[in-house]
Amino acid sequence: MNRVDHAAIKASDSDVRRPDGGPTADPRIKVKTRGVSVFYGDKQALFGVDLDIDEKSVTALIGPSGCGKSTYLRCINRMNDTIEGCRIEGSIEIDGEDIHDRSIDPVLLRARVGMVFQKPNPFPKSIFDNVAYGARIHGLASSRKELEEIVQSSLEKAGLWGEVKDRLGQPGTSLSGGQQQRLVIARAIAVRPDVILMDEPCSALDPIATAKIEELIDELRFNYCIVIVTHSMAQAARVSQKTAFFHLGKLVETGPTELIFTNPRESRTQDYITGRFG
Amino acid sequence: MLEQIAHSRLVLIALSALVVWAATLFLLGRRRAVVLAASSISGGRQMHSRPNYHGYFAALLAAGPAFLALAFYALFGQALADRIAISDLPADFSALSAFERAVQIDAARALAEGGGSGVIASEQPPAVGTLATAMERSRGGAKLIAVAVAIALAVLGAAIALMRIKPALRARTMVERVIGGLLMLCSGVAIATTAGIVLSLVFETIRFFGEVSPLEFMFGLKWSAQTQIRPDQIGSSGAFGAVPLLFGSLMITLIAMLVAAPVGLFAAIYLSEYAGPRFRATVKPILEVLAGVPTVVYGFFALLTVAPAIKAFGEWLNRVLMNLFPGVEGPIIDAQPTSALAAGLVMGVMIIPFVSSLSDDVINAAPQSLRDGSAALGATRAETIRKVILPAALPGIVAALLLAVSRAIGETMIVVMAAGQRAQITANPFSDVTTITVQIVDLLTGDTEFDSPKTLSAFALGFGLFLLTLLFNVIAQQVVKAYREKYE
Numbered sequence: 001m002n003r004v005d006h007a008a009i010k011a012s013d014s015d016v017r018r019p020d021g022g023p024t025a026d027p028r029i030k031v032k033t034r035g036v037s038v039f040y041g042d043k044q045a046l047f048g049v050d051l052d053i054d055e056k057s058v059t060a061l062i063g064p065s066g067c068g069k070s071t072y073l074r075c076i077n078r079m080n081d082t083i084e085g086c087r088i089e090g091s092i093e094i095d096g097e098d099i100h101d102r103s104i105d106p107v108l109l110r111a112r113v114g115m116v117f118q119k120p121n122p123f124p125k126s127i128f129d130n131v132a133y134g135a136r137i138h139g140l141a142s143s144r145k146e147l148e149e150i151v152q153s154s155l156e157k158a159g160l161w162g163e164v165k166d167r168l169g170q171p172g173t174s175l176s177g178g179q180q181q182r183l184v185i186a187r188a189i190a191v192r193p194d195v196i197l198m199d200e201p202c203s204a205l206d207p208i209a210t211a212k213i214e215e216l217i218d219e220l221r222f223n224y225c226i227v228i229v230t231h232s233m234a235q236a237a238r239v240s241q242k243t244a245f246f247h248l249g250k251l252v253e254t255g256p257t258e259l260i261f262t263n264p265r266e267s268r269t270q271d272y273i274t275g276r277f278g
Numbered sequence: 279m280l281e282q283i284a285h286s287r288l289v290l291i292a293l294s295a296l297v298v299w300a301a302t303l304f305l306l307g308r309r310r311a312v313v314l315a316a317s318s319i320s321g322g323r324q325m326h327s328r329p330n331y332h333g334y335f336a337a338l339l340a341a342g343p344a345f346l347a348l349a350f351y352a353l354f355g356q357a358l359a360d361r362i363a364i365s366d367l368p369a370d371f372s373a374l375s376a377f378e379r380a381v382q383i384d385a386a387r388a389l390a391e392g393g394g395s396g397v398i399a400s401e402q403p404p405a406v407g408t409l410a411t412a413m414e415r416s417r418g419g420a421k422l423i424a425v426a427v428a429i430a431l432a433v434l435g436a437a438i439a440l441m442r443i444k445p446a447l448r449a450r451t452m453v454e455r456v457i458g459g460l461l462m463l464c465s466g467v468a469i470a471t472t473a474g475i476v477l478s479l480v481f482e483t484i485r486f487f488g489e490v491s492p493l494e495f496m497f498g499l500k501w502s503a504q505t506q507i508r509p510d511q512i513g514s515s516g517a518f519g520a521v522p523l524l525f526g527s528l529m530i531t532l533i534a535m536l537v538a539a540p541v542g543l544f545a546a547i548y549l550s551e552y553a554g555p556r557f558r559a560t561v562k563p564i565l566e567v568l569a570g571v572p573t574v575v576y577g578f579f580a581l582l583t584v585a586p587a588i589k590a591f592g593e594w595l596n597r598v599l600m601n602l603f604p605g606v607e608g609p610i611i612d613a614q615p616t617s618a619l620a621a622g623l624v625m626g627v628m629i630i631p632f633v634s635s636l637s638d639d640v641i642n643a644a645p646q647s648l649r650d651g652s653a654a655l656g657a658t659r660a661e662t663i664r665k666v667i668l669p670a671a672l673p674g675i676v677a678a679l680l681l682a683v684s685r686a687i688g689e690t691m692i693v694v695m696a697a698g699q700r701a702q703i704t705a706n707p708f709s710d711v712t713t714i715t716v717q718i719v720d721l722l723t724g725d726t727e728f729d730s731p732k733t734l735s736a737f738a739l740g741f742g743l744f745l746l747t748l749l750f751n752v753i754a755q756q757v758v759k760a761y762r763e764k765y766e
Contacts, residue, residue: 082653084555111656121647124670133665134655184651191655 030055030195030225031076035090038071038080045071048090049251051244053195058217058226060240060257062233064272067246069229073197076227077113078106094195111138114188118200120180122172122187127164130172130183131155134191150190158186159216178209182216189220196220198228202235214239233273237261245269288421289352292428296348300341303436307336310443327450335449338456339439344432351424359420360387363412386410390417479744482737489731490518495738497521501701501712503721503732518735520742522701526618526711527743530693531686533622533707534629538686539679541626542633549634550641551663562638569631573691580624580696581616588620589613592708611708614698619707621697625689632682640674641667673757680754684747690715714739 031053038046046068053059061069071080078099080086092099099109111134122130131151134140141147151168155161160182164175172183181201188196198217202210217239220226230236236243237257244254245266253266264270271277311332315325327335364383385402389410443449487495498519545565549558592613599610644667652662668675698710699720721736 077654079650079654082650107656107658109656110654115650115654117647117650117654119647121645121651123648123651123666125666133652134657137655137657137661137665187651187655 028055029053030094031227032093032096033072033075033090036072036075036092037089038068038075039087039089040083041085045249046075047249049246051251051254053225053227054242055225056222057241058221058228058239059242059244060236061227061229061244061246062231062236062272063246063252064277065231068249069244069246070199071249072246073199073227073229076195076197077110077115079110079115081106111191112193113195113197114191114193116181116184116188116196116198116201119204120177120184122175122180122183124171124173126169127172127175127183128168131186131190133187138191140190140192154186154190155183157189157220158182159212159219160186176209178205178212181205181209181213185213185216185220193224195225195227198226200229200231203231210235233261245272247272285352285356285417285421288425289348292348292425293345296341296345296428296432299344299432299436300337303340303439304333304337306333306436307439307443308333310336310440311449314443314445325445326448331449331453332443332447334453335447336436336439336443338453340432340436342456343435344428347428347431348424351420351428355420355424356417359416360390360413363409363416366412382406383409386413390414476744479737479741482734483741486731486734486738489734490738494518495520495735499703501717503717503735516732518731520714520739522703523712523714523717523739524742525703526697526701527687527713527715529618529707529711530622530625530697530713531683533619534625534686535679535683537623537626538629538633538682542630542682543637543675545630546634546637546641547663547668550638551659551667562635565634566631568628569635571628573628573689574695576624576628577691577695580620580692584624585616585620585696588617588623588708589615592617592619595708612706613708614710616696616698616710617708618697618711621693621695622707624696625686625692628689628692629682629686632685633678636678636681637671637675640671640678643674644670673760677754677758680750680757684750684754687750688715688743688747690719694719714743718743 029052031051033049033051033053036046036049036051037044049068049072051072061073063069074080075088075092076094076099080088088100094109094113097104099106123133125133128151131154132141132147135147135150141150152161152165155164160179163179164170164183172180175183181204185196185201201217202213205213214235217226217228221241228236228239240257242254243257243260245252245260245264245268247268253260253264253269255265260269261273264273308329311325311327311329315329360383382403382405386406386409389402389406390413495518498517499521500517500519501522502517549562549565553561590613592611596609596611596613600606603610648666648670649662652666653659657665693713693716697713697716699712699716700710701712701717702709704711718736718739721733721739
């Protein structure tokens with residue numbers, strides 16, 4: 001699976017530009033979306049997005065506010081279902097399975113596709129219970145010992161174990177903003193997802209906490225497919241392998257991050273990343 | 279001419295005159311400010327406030343003090359005048375007993391007000407007539423003084439206001455200060471009223487405890503509020519143990535909460551987490567209509583519909599149990615035509631909207647981010663509510679329940695009609711019990727003398743009820759405070 005060479009990324013990238021797509025036999029593609037449009041009531045927020053998201057890598061979604069990147073993100077774990085009057089068209093496949101298929105339970109889908117929000121949202125519970133929450137719901141641990149192992153390994157993967165191992169009983173809300181965000185990431189990891197969606201995970205954090213989260217994302221990409229929405233071009237450049245630029249509800253351009261930032265094909269992308277609008 | 283105008287009509291005329299006066303001064307003050315502003319532009323001096331504020335300033339200064347003087351007269355003028363007339367009473371009065379004096383003074387007052395209340399001058403002793411004349415004279419004087427003072431204040435205020443209107447006058451700040459004062463006054467009225475009620479309760483309660491031991495009141499198990507009319511009367515010595523009443527109140531409250539807490543809470547959860555917007559928009563107001571039903575309507579619903587049904591059910595249950603345990607003598611369940619259960623159930627229905635409305639607010643206050651976070655981990659709605667939203671909202675829900683409890687303890691009409699009169703401590707909900715509120719109503723209605731322990735005990739009960747509900751409200755507020763700190 002580790003044959004992610006540059007040429008291959010470019011190849012899959014050119015696939016995206018061909019709307020016909022073809023079968024997702026390609027094991028490097030985790031999430032495949034074709035013609036995804038989203039409507040909030042009468043208002044259309046997304047216009048026919050075709051995008052392939054690679055397995056075990058970080059894909060950054062960039063674009064000005066209101067461009068639909070968060071809406072697209074929320075399609076992948078069907079969080080848009082919880083919004084009244086929201087309608088989705090087109091197909092979204094994870095591992096070749098249509099997530100809108102009748103056989104897919106959206107609740108279980110969300111266990112496979114974790115999500116981290118803009119503002120850290122730990123539950124008003126202890127640090128331990130926060131991380132154990134998903135594991136308990138899905139019955140991932142058969143004993144207290146197993147549960148403790150899951151909590152510890154999740155916190156370790158989120159780089160928080162060292163800081164909280166002596167105070168697991170304290171409320172999650174007592175942590176600092178950056179620690180809360182890593183706690184929330186640990187909480188998502190504990191459910192053993194394949195995909196982790198991050199919706200501007202650092203926009204509420206200071207630069208030091210941001211650096212820690214970025215470091216964490218860089219480590220997590222070896223095991224997870226990560227999709228991150230960000231307003232920071234620098235962050236997209238630092239953490240992602242692939243970047244997709246959204247504008248006015250449309251996917252304008254997608255490709256390897258280095259290419260998008262050094263040699264974009266579209267002039268709108270060029271304008272946005274050089275700060276001429278957005 | 280002034281003497282012929284009745285007290286209330288005089289006050290009305292004076293008030294209307296003041297309104298006109300205030301409007302005039304508003305226009306005058308505003309005009310003066312406009313003129314000043316026009317000339318000040320050339321003089322290079324900016325007006326501090328806009329002309330309207332100068333107008334308000336003049337109106338307030340002209341009408342405010344005069345209004346206060348009139349208000350003082352309207353509230354206390356006549357009483358004060360009577361007091362002066364009484365203070366130099368004719369000599370005949372000093373020989374009378376306190377009681378007769380009071381009767382005669384009342385009669386004189388009625389005469390001074392021009393009769394009409396069934397007091398006829400020729401039937402009264404001559405002293406009363408003398409006093410009535412003195413009162414009339416004194417009242418006329420008070421009227422004159424009041425009108426004179428009000429006019430003087432109005433003119434003086436207007437003059438001062440018009441003189442003070444200058445570019446540098448901070449009319450805007452002054453008006454602001456007056457408005458602040460008015461608002462403070464209004465909140466003061468609410469607080470003063472509460473304090474007055476509590477004080478009156480406290481004094482009467484102290485009087486009651488002068489005749490009945492507080493220990494008996496608080497711990498006595500027998501309530502029979504009677505006092506001897508003759509010293510040698512048998513069988514009517516009163517007992518003032520409030521425990522059975524408290525027991526009755528708490529039992530009915532418990533039954534009511536057993537109905538209202540689950541129904542109200544689950545309704546709130548359904549409405550805030552499950553129901554669609556259209557359904558919620560329809561059902562929530564309907565649910566809140568329950569809170570608008572007059573309690574007396576609930577009362578006769580309890581008495582005429584629920585209580586008979588409960589009695590029939592109790593009797594059926596009794597027959598079943600008697601058949602099951604044939605050895606037992608007498609009724610196992612003693613079902614009465616009025617019962618704790620009937621009153622409690624109906625009161626529970628009445629309280630449902632309190633619980634549901636308050637809980638709904640609390641549940642909605644839980645941040646959406648928590649719901650999203652839980653949903654994103656693959657939790658269902660019910661799991662999210664049970665494991666995240668309810669624990670987070672629990673303090674608020676507890677507070678809502680406590681407020682509902684104090685509402686239930688203080689509720690009167692339903693229990694008066696459907697709970698019964700018998701003060702007893704029983705575990706049988708089919709039996710009739712009486713509550714603190716029922717006894718207060720009972721003690722204070724009909725012919726009562728206001729110095730017997732029987733009547734005074736009502737104040738002691740009222741004071742106890744006040745302390746009880748105060749306790750619940752304070753706890754509820756503390757819980758809500760702790761809850762607020764958690765989110766902010």
